[in-house]
Amino acid sequence: MSRPKIRRQRPPFKACRKCKLLVSHEEEKCPRCGSTDFTEEWDGMVIILDPENSKIAEILGIKEPGRYAIRIR
Numbered sequence: 001m002s003r004p005k006i007r008r009q010r011p012p013f014k015a016c017r018k019c020k021l022l023v024s025h026e027e028e029k030c031p032r033c034g035s036t037d038f039t040e041e042w043d044g045m046v047i048i049l050d051p052e053n054s055k056i057a058e059i060l061g062i063k064e065p066g067r068y069a070i071r072i073r
């Protein structure tokens with residue numbers, strides 16, 4: 001039995017290559033770091049509410065609360 005192939009849909013967000021923040025496609029500049037370098041090639045979304053006490057935030061090097069991509073390809 002073969003599993004059906006799941007086509008990846010266009011992600012609802014794009015990720016800042018610099019700080020991994022996820023922003024909507026309308027955004028021209030990253031509100032966090034001011035970068036204009038975005039990618040749609042990212043995996044996994046994480047919402048950091050409390051970076052001080054978050055292991056994930058520590059691993060990803062995130063200092064500010066927000067919505068981030070876990071991996072940028």
Ligand SMILES: [Zn+2]
Nearest residue numbers: 016019030033
């Ligand atoms: Zn950024």
